């Protein structure tokens with residue numbers, strides 16, 4: 001099981017959790033498992049075709065998954081996934 | 092009988108050749124001048140000296156000359172106010188084994204009379220030395236760094252949650268000019284976090300209110316109030332007047348606008364954003380490291396990007412993130428340390444964790460990539476357009 005860190009804007013969709021455990025051998029599988037367990041998250045980060053929206057950054061540990069093999073990037077049990085949408089707040 | 096002052100001078104003249112200012116001036120002008128040691132007191136030196144001269148007050152000559160002139164056969168010209176202290180100093184160097192020592196005839200007075208170029212060192216006033224003494228004590232800052240800060244200009248977008256602490260500390264640090272862009276007025280609901288404002292200034296423009304606070308803290312700081320929203324018509328004019336942008340905006344159109352303006356004017360951008368218990372911070376150096384769009388190519392739709400006004404923010408979080416921005420702005424201005432360029436710092440106040448993500452330059456970046464067609468656009472429409480994705484809105 002990998003750990004997925006949930007950003008503040010998706011916490012309600014994750015039942016208030018800040019981290020969620022999810023199973024999968026790569027980024028795509030882990031996110032699919034996450035969205036199956038928490039369908040409200042899927043509605044936010046996936047397109048109607050089931051693809052990740054371009055505004056969603058996913059990091060495996062501290063590296064951007066887009067710069068590795070994106071959803072095919074392998075993920076181990078000790079890895080942490082971070083879902084990161086941009087935040088605009090400043091005031 | 093002991094020798095008189097005149098005897099000492101006469102004896103020194105026997106061994107130390109004198110050089111006329113005109114000869115030194117032409118050699119200095121052609122870049123072929125000797126090492127010039129000015130032995131006057133600091134107060135005299137501060138009034139002006141020969142270009143390129145090194146200041147060693149006479150009382151420190153013996154102890155410091157070795158650090159400045161390691162070779163004893165190096166050509167050294169000694170100067171003072173009228174040519175007498177320097178003559179005796181030159182003789183001292185001669186005694187110490189320096190073989191090629193000359194004296195400036197008539198000293199700095201004759202040099203100046205003959206209208207040769209004079210260098211006036213920039214110095215901090217006594218009041219500035221006292222005010223900034225804790226900075227001056229830091230080797231990485233020192234007097235020179237403090238003078239750099241005093242000459243610096245920082246543009247703060249927003250005098251709100253992030254801008255309040257950032258403006259306060261940048262003003263305290265002696266940033267010479269601070270620009271505050273905010274079209275908003277102080278509201279009672281701001282005071283839980285926007286600490287540069289006060290209860291009795293509710294209703295005042297935020298830039299004006301911050302200007303009053305800064306004037307009370309450090310009247311030396313020039314504060315430019317820009318009481319409007321930054322947009323694509325005014326952004327380039329505005330940004331090009333400053334050395335660094337501190338982004339404390341509260342919406343994506345402004346953030347993407349600033350990111351592009353930072354690239355177009357080659358002005359470093361210090362980024363932070365906040366929500367509830369979480370803050371992001373980074374530094375975007377134009378074409379030297381990633382830009383904001385390398386990190387976030389597109390903004391999320393509005394329901395995934397609520398403002399602090401919609402979703403709330405812990406007041407103290409603003410202090411932490413705004414001061415991280417102030418820290419990074421000072422480092423950028425001084426050119427010291429490792430900034431957050433290439434890193435996104437995430438602060439989670441609830442878990443009290445700091446996480447760092449690597450941010451790399453995107454070779455296909457639509458803003459800073461080699462094939463980018465960078466021009467200011469209608470960011471409101473663009474953000475609304477890319478934001479209207481085909482997902483069902485679920486409130487966060």
Ligand SMILES: [Zn+2]
Pocket residue numbers: 381382383384385386452453456457458459460
């Ligand atoms: Zn870029």
